Amino acid sequence: MKFTLTEPKKQFSSDELIKDLKKVASSLNQQSISIREYAKSGKYSPQTLKKRFGSWKNAISKAGLSESKRLWGGSLSETSIPEKSIKDDLIRVSKLVNIQSLTLGEYAKHGKYSTSAISKRWGSWNKAKEKAGLNVGRLYNTSNEAYFLNLADVWQKLGRQPKYREVTAPLSKLHVSSYERKYGSWRGALEAFVEYMNSETGEVVTEQKEEELPLSSKDEIFKKPELAISKVVIKRTNRIANLRQRFMVMKKDKFKCVKCGASPASNPKVVLHIDHIIAWSKGGETVESNLQTLCQDCNLGKSNVI
Numbered sequence: 181m182k183f184t185l186t187e188p189k190k191q192f193s194s195d196e197l198i199k200d201l202k203k204v205a206s207s208l209n210q211q212s213i214s215i216r217e218y219a220k221s222g223k224y225s226p227q228t229l230k231k232r233f234g235s236w237k238n239a240i241s242k243a244g245l246s247e248s249k250r251l252w253g254g255s256l257s258e259t260s261i262p263e264k265s266i267k268d269d270l271i272r273v274s275k276l277v278n279i280q281s282l283t284l285g286e287y288a289k290h291g292k293y294s295t296s297a298i299s300k301r302w303g304s305w306n307k308a309k310e311k312a313g314l315n316v317g318r319l320y321n322t323s324n325e326a327y328f329l330n331l332a333d334v335w336q337k338l339g340r341q342p343k344y345r346e347v348t349a350p351l352s353k354l355h356v357s358s359y360e361r362k363y364g365s366w367r368g369a370l371e372a373f374v375e376y377m378n379s380e381t382g383e384v385v386t387e388q389k390e391e392e393l394p395l396s397s398k399d400e401i402f403k404k405p406e407l408a409i410s411k412v413v414i415k416r417t418n419r420i421a422n423l424r425q426r427f428m429v430m431k432k433d434k435f436k437c438v439k440c441g442a443s444p445a446s447n448p449k450v451v452l453h454i455d456h457i458i459a460w461s462k463g464g465e466t467v468e469s470n471l472q473t474l475c476q477d478c479n480l481g482k483s484n485v486i
């Protein structure tokens with residue numbers, strides 16, 4: 181079963197983008213607007229505007245606004261903010277966005293202070309995080325699987341292809357910027373994911389079992405002497421479905437429990453399980469045709485009956 185991505189949404193026109201930029205500036209009663217200010221109250225992502233016009237500066241000038249000297253916003257008085265207040269705010273935002281390593285972009289969206297002021301205070305963004313006792317580590321070396329696992333999880337929770345803006349905490353453990361870093365763009369990440377999910381699963385065989393040849397086959401041994409070796413090797417699929425199988429089965433079942441219809445998209449408390457239609461212990465294999473999506477309740481209910 182192959183699947184494809186939905187087409188990217190029709191691009192917003194440049195006029196629409198500029199109109200919104202002007203709107204936000206006038207709502208703030210300002211002649212200029214910083215990325216941080218726009219990220220907080222704008223309709224589009226600052227990234228979209230930057231990409232469309234080449235830079236934030238260009239977007240600003242297109243909108244007829246004056247260029248701000250401090251691109252990330254914030255006032256000069258920030259040099260007099262007590263260290264503790266900044267550290268506390270870094271910790272607050274870190275908890276809020278719930279990602280492994282707080283990025284400048286995420287802080288800019290939710291933080292009280294300007295990221296440039298914070299970086300200046302301690303010399304760098306990472307040093308500031310270190311001072312606040314936050315994780316400095318990056319996710320650069322995470323394997324594809326970790327990215328795909330998270331993406332599959334977000335997809336499953338939404339019951340559909342995630343949109344750029346949805347790939348953020350708390351729904352996603354990895355921020356969309358991590359995907360952009362690794363795959364060049366969000367679209368690139370989606371395409372890599374689809375390619376991975378559509379590639380041959382080659383059901384992993386991990387268990388081999390030797391079985392006595394049934395007596396009825398004795399006649400066969402005269403015809404095929406190689407069967408005289410009295411044992412044959414029975415290959416079995418892995419008991420646990422892999423990421424590809426889990427995703428494809430849930431997708432086939434529209435990310436809903438096949439018994440009661442519960443889905444995380446309509447009720448975030450719902451947890452979906454992958455269930456063997458014929459139990460693995462009874463010879464059922466871990467292949468898409470023998471797997472189905474059940475919610476936790478239905479799955480456990482079933483276990484109680486048998």
Ligand SMILES: [Zn+2]
Pocket residue numbers: 437438439440441442474475476477478479
């Ligand atoms: Zn159910």
